[in-house]
Amino acid sequence: MKKTTLAALAVLFGASGALAQDVVRMGSEGAYPPYNFISDATGELDGFERELGDELCLRAGLTCEWVINDWDTIIPNLVAGNFDTIMAGMSITEARMEVITFSDNYLLPEPSAFVALPETDVSVLESGVLAAQSNTIQASHIADGSADLLEFSTPNEGISAVRNGEVDALLADKAFLAPFVADSGGALVFLGEDVLIGGGIGIGLRQSDTDLRDTFNAAIAEMKDDGSLNEMIARWFGEDHPQF
């Protein structure tokens, strides 16, 4: 009886040692269009990273499922083993490399931009109040400068803060900001020069998961070689976006 129960449990959990491949759980934020967002038509994760991640899993022969996690706790949850990868527009930085590891980049270093209300003076970039999402390269970029930093847990809240005058400008990835500026009909504009920060975007992994990193690196290299990655970047971010 006990044996049958155990066998039943093994089947239920799929925990028999014979099964070769575990499901790879892919963590993402779901609040950073067009990188990753929750589609309001299907209710599922959508975006560039969803499509790329699914394609990489297909090429590497992995079974993958997606997990939505808050940005601020996404690295602790990866390290704790609640999921196995992060694909959430996360730039490869030295500070993050101390805690986790990254695959090769699947997006080149790309411009970040300031967005503000029309007729905002450029001097606010030195002396004003600037917003950024907490724990991002943009937040540390502002913190290193002379302006005051106001952090928000989602980039959408930063946009609202710009609109209602709570902050002078918001710094975020230009690809994220572009649709907001385009849709606003002149109510939001880019301010000043673009800034190039970060070392490109890669898949975040636990430092001990070297095999999984190698698997993803091979798939990313394959997609860089056959041009399918460039094609995907152009489709989601436009032809002007930096390509491999």
Add this chain to the structure above:
Amino acid sequence: MFSFCTDPSILPDWQWFACLFTNATHLQFYRAFGVVLVLLAITAPVALGMGLMGALALRSRIWPVSWLGRGYVNIVRGVPDIVFFLFVPIALGQGIEWVMHQIQCPDWDQPIRQGNDFIVCREARIPPPNSPVWMRDAYAFAMAVVAYALVFGAFAANTLHGAMQAVPKAQIETAEAYGMTRAQAFRRIILPQMWVYALPGLSNIWQILIKATPLLFLLGIQDIVYWANFLGGEKTSLFTFPHPDWRMWYFLGLLVFYLLLTWVSERAFARLGDRLSRGQATAAGERIRKGAAP
């Protein structure tokens, strides 16, 4: 949901809204209301159970037990809830995995802590690898119930302990005069009568529990406040239903929901109070005895 929803961008307003409010993300939003209510329905009795055990520990004559009770109540009441909600799921989860690891893989030769990573053998993973999504959701939900029960159990323990002390001493002396043991007197005299004294405190804790449910998002469960914030946020033309920042309206909806919940529980507690006061040696019990309106 509706047949006309295939291309919302060309629809007149009322149909556009009908499609928006029945789209996939809104259905998840509505489901989150159920999750919150189920969490409340499960957590409240579990926390009350924790509280009862804590209160018993507090009044225990065996000093290690009473110290344990005092330690639990004071530590949990003194530490911010948010710390517990961040600590419990990770610490408890890793604790369970560590124990499972010792049982399942005694021959494991690699360290469990490798730098920042916590690595146990495959058999010890909770929930097991390849578990279906519903099982992971259930696990996260159970963790949430444990975290809430731990925190609110400590408050309930103190309230119940106070209520036990409030039962008139003369009644316990009478019980002892009838030859009841301490345990019998507790079961027959204190336990049935203490609730009327505990009720105001318990109703406070219940209200605070309702207000604490948005912390669910810290535990990886997308609750109604998360969804309201997400759905209300500005949506660009990348989405099927683009709209400006509507968070105020979504939060207004939540306000109504929470007030409704408060109003319903207020009434329920009032009725419970009348019921428990019947035959009690309290002012409310006296009023009922004299036949005045309760």
